Amino acid sequence: MNLAYLYPWDVVGDPSAPGRLADLGVQAVALAASYHSTRAATPYHPAHRVLDVPRPAFYLPIRRSSWARLVPAVPTWTPADAYLQARDALKAAGLQVHAWTVLTHNSHLGTANPDLVVRNAFGDPYPYALCPAHEDVIEYCERMVREILEVGEPDGLILEACGPMGFGHQSVHEKTSGADWTPADVDLLSLCFCTNCAPRYPEATAAAVRAAIDRTTPENPATETTATNTTAGESTTTTSSTPNTIESALGSLTDEVRAIRVGLSTTLRQRLVALTRTVAPNTPITLHANPDPWATGAFAPLPAGEPNADVLVANCWGDPATDAIRLARLKELTTPGQRVGAYVLALPPRPADPNVLLDHLRTYAKAGASEFHLYHAGLASPQRLTTLTQALHLHT
Numbered sequence: 001m002n003l004a005y006l007y008p009w010d011v012v013g014d015p016s017a018p019g020r021l022a023d024l025g026v027q028a029v030a031l032a033a034s035y036h037s038t039r040a041a042t043p044y045h046p047a048h049r050v051l052d053v054p055r056p057a058f059y060l061p062i063r064r065s066s067w068a069r070l071v072p073a074v075p076t077w078t079p080a081d082a083y084l085q086a087r088d089a090l091k092a093a094g095l096q097v098h099a100w101t102v103l104t105h106n107s108h109l110g111t112a113n114p115d116l117v118v119r120n121a122f123g124d125p126y127p128y129a130l131c132p133a134h135e136d137v138i139e140y141c142e143r144m145v146r147e148i149l150e151v152g153e154p155d156g157l158i159l160e161a162c163g164p165m166g167f168g169h170q171s172v173h174e175k176t177s178g179a180d181w182t183p184a185d186v187d188l189l190s191l192c193f194c195t196n197c198a199p200r201y202p203e204a205t206a207a208a209v210r211a212a213i214d215r216t217t218p219e220n221p222a223t224e225t226t227a228t229n230t231t232a233g234e235s236t237t238t239t240s241s242t243p244n245t246i247e248s249a250l251g252s253l254t255d256e257v258r259a260i261r262v263g264l265s266t267t268l269r270q271r272l273v274a275l276t277r278t279v280a281p282n283t284p285i286t287l288h289a290n291p292d293p294w295a296t297g298a299f300a301p302l303p304a305g306e307p308n309a310d311v312l313v314a315n316c317w318g319d320p321a322t323d324a325i326r327l328a329r330l331k332e333l334t335t336p337g338q339r340v341g342a343y344v345l346a347l348p349p350r351p352a353d354p355n356v357l358l359d360h361l362r363t364y365a366k367a368g369a370s371e372f373h374l375y376h377a378g379l380a381s382p383q384r385l386t387t388l389t390q391a392l393h394l395h396t
Contacts, residue, residue: 002372002392003098003341005030007040008059008082010378011089014045018093021377024385025392028096030158030373033083033148034058034072036105036128041379051077055108058144059083060151070116070130070140073108083152098156098286099148103141103268104130105161105298118164118192121209129165132268133196145272149280156284157276158313163265166190166296181213187246188212190296191261200260202253212249215242246294262293265300273308286311286341291329299343305333313341313373320360324367331368342369347376352383354390361395 004026011017011031021029036056042048058072059082074080087097107128110117116137118129130137141162148154167189181189188209191197198206243249250257269287276285289302289312299315306312314330316323323342331340342364346357361372374388 001028001096002026002374003028003030004377004388005032005100005373005375006086006378007032007035008086009040009051009078010042010045011086012078012082013047015089017044018089018095020044020385021090022093022095024374024377024389025396026095026374028098028155029090029377030098030100031083031086031090031154032102033060033099033152033154034102034144035100036102037107043381044378053077056102056106057108058147060147063147063151066147067143068139069136070109070113072106072144087152087154096155098158098284099152099154100158101145101148101160102298103144103159103161103272104132104137104163105165106130109140115195117194118166118190119194120167120189121191121193121206121213123193126165126167126169128169128171129192131164131192131194131197132264133164133192133194133200138268138271141268141272142275145275146279149276149283154283156286156310157280158286158288159269159272160288160298161300162269162272162287163300164190164192164261164296168297182242182244184243184245184249185213187294188243188249190294191257192264197260197264202256205250205253205257208250208253212243258293262301262303265302269300269302269306270308273306277308284310286313288313288315288343289330290314291326291333302330302333305335307335307338309338311339311341311371313343314369316342316360316364316369317345317375320363324363327364327367327369339370340368341371341373342367343373343375345375346380346384346388352381352387354387354394357387357391358394361391365395 004021004024006029038053040051042051055073057075061081062074090097110127110130114125116130116134118126118131132138167186193206247254273285276283287309288299290299291303293301293303295301312330314327327342
């Protein structure tokens with residue numbers, strides 16, 4: 001089964017949308033039920049061409065009694081029941097509708113509740129990132145899933161950001177690239193040291209992370225370099241250390257820190273899966289997942305698999321060969337009957353070329369993907385939608 005990803009506002013107010021989606025050749029739509037802030041092109045909508053979404057929101061009616069401390073925002077840029085309206089229109093066109101559910105990525109709730117967000121080893125908060133080490137955050141995610149299942153009645157549930165977000169974030173006027181932080185630095189800056197996370201780590205962890213980022217690691221072996229004091233004519237020896245991986249930065253702390261980090265995602269995921277199996281036992285569960293235990297963001301770490309899910313989806317937005325390796329690793333973690341999906345980018349910088357896309361689809365299928373999750377049918381130009389249709393037809 002192949003799915004096209006879509007926002008509710010791509011359908012609400014556009015009577016031509018369901019037919020356009022059905023003509024793509026997909027069997028289902030991944031429709032956003034909960035989503036973060038964005039600025040979206042709407043190239044087909046009869047009322048607008050650009051939609052500014054200033055805050056994360058929930059696209060089903062909010063029953064206040066169903067929520068606790070954390071209550072999602074109501075959209076004002078589209079009807080409060082936009083998910084339901086879009087769902088009904090898409091199903092009338094013969095499409096299944098799966099609820100695309102973004103969990104811990106929420107700048108609106110993070111800004112209002114700074115005690116619940118991810119904080120790096122320097123104490124800097126990431127307001128867009130709710131930390132699942134807090135029971136309030138897990139409970140919020142559970143209540144969201146329950147509302148989607150009971151009110152939205154989806155044909156499937158897709159869980160995104162089912163774990164902690166990290167340093168990487170497409171923020172407003174992002175100004176971090178000049179620091180020249182390495183991939184290892186980004187992993188280190190993604191470790192959370194909020195009030196619930198910090199006590200779980202070995203005592204020296206925060207100091208080790210700060211020292212690695214600042215290249216001052218006196219407690220660890222460092223690379224010696226010789227520098228000449230040109231004024232005094234003397235040679236002095238200084239030390240510096242640039243870790244190539246997060247493991248080399250953490251050293252003997254690695255195993256314990258990694259287990260704690262993976263545990264955060266595991267606890268959240270298992271509680272949401274258990275809830276889904278209780279509330280809607282026949283609803284398929286799809287996880288956006290990454291076999292890398294240090295992963296953060298939309299694709300949460302899943303280094304040991306999840307036997308109670310139906311589909312494991314890997315991000316395929318980068319180099320196709322590298323993406324295929326990730327897919328193959330995820331395939332190795334599946335149990336009999338589980339499927340692997342490829343989250344395929346159909347937007348720039350990918351060309352609007354059906355032959356290029358077909359080559360990517362074949363690469364992903366060879367690596368183990370049995371279904372394609374196509375991003376994004378509402379943002380793509382008419383030429384790109386044609387590319388999707390042709391590539392899917394040729395692959396079939």
